[in-house]
Amino acid sequence: MSEPETEKEKEEKLEAQLRESARAGLRFLLIQRRSQPGCKGWELKRELGRNYLQILRLVNGMASDIGLKLVSVPDEDFPDDPDRSRYLLVSKEPLSEKDTGSWLRMEEAASLAIILSHLFVKGEVDSKAVVMTMVREKLPSWRAQQVVSKLTRLGYLEDDAGYIRVGWRTKVEIDRDELLTSILSRRPEGGDPANPST
């Protein structure tokens, strides 16, 4: 006859099960199945069970060990429903230009910085005309049009009947506070070298 399990053994067994579930969750999140990265909460629920939100905390710890972090993007129509949120892994630290290659060209990245800095202080939406005027101050009109169109197609922006909104990809990739702090702390070209704040 086998000995009954002690409390300690039960705990160890549960811990091993949770760790295995977390590993499965990490694998599930890492493998990209569709054009959009990550997966929806309901997919994780089906894969990991009803307590998937608890398991995701462990997944985040495991991801952190390899320089990644877990982020969730709430669904626009149901922001409070975790099952409809999108979960995905992103790099913990910003990657250098060398690492990323040329996903966004300099002009495109600069234009996105201009647009986002404006949208972030305007409640994440403004008219397309205003946004285009801002970009045209830095780029020729035809190029500004091209860049905004590309950023919209990539999902960084959303063109909604004459209004530009922050797109899903921006919510995933761009850290609002880091972007605004970086812009405000940079010294403008030709500024006073004695006063870095100008």
Added chain:
Amino acid sequence: MPKDRKSKNAGIEYRERIAALSEELKETGADPFAVDVDHILEELRKDYAVSDPRILTADAKALGSVSEVVQMQDTWIGKQLSGLQVDPALLLDRVKRLGLRSLAASLYSSQHLPVGVKQVATKRLLEAAEYWIQLSGWGGRLSLPSNQMGELLTETLELTPEDLEQEVKDMSESVLQSVAEGPVAYDALLGQSTGAERLKRAFVLSLICARGAVTLRYDPLLGKYVVQRAEGTPDSSVAIKV
């Protein structure tokens, strides 16, 4: 009584405008504090004693909208308190004074790229191998028939920026109409034109593609390029014989 009816209609119209206010704020992202809630409530209170069902219905809708505005004000304060406090004027000034390189560096330094592993199915690998085998090798010279070459060399193609813009506009409409129901062969869009006219159409089509409205895709079944509506991530450019 016409005077009564007039004022009643004005009251309903006012309530309808208030009812549409919350949706308008959501769409435009305007500052919810720009709405004078106290004044609206005061106006609505004036007809409190009226028992006309039309006024009462409009009243309920207007009050629903006002409560949504108040909720938006609350959310706005929450966001301001939880996030970084930034002076919009200072930020705008800094953006104006920074160069493209600095702005791009700011974006890169705040970007956390998604990470994912993609897998290629064996079937797709076989398809790719078959496609690779049927490609002609690098360095093979593509020669044009002598008469066509002569035609291209002797004809002059001149386009002013205004003409070009008009050409792009005109051709955009016809191309978008053509691809509305599905991909269309690239050659079919160039039509029967030859020489400079053909080259001009190809050039204008390349500009339309660059603007992102349509894109080119190689169809291995047809063995030729087709033009279709652009979807997803932008494509890379491709050299094509016209």
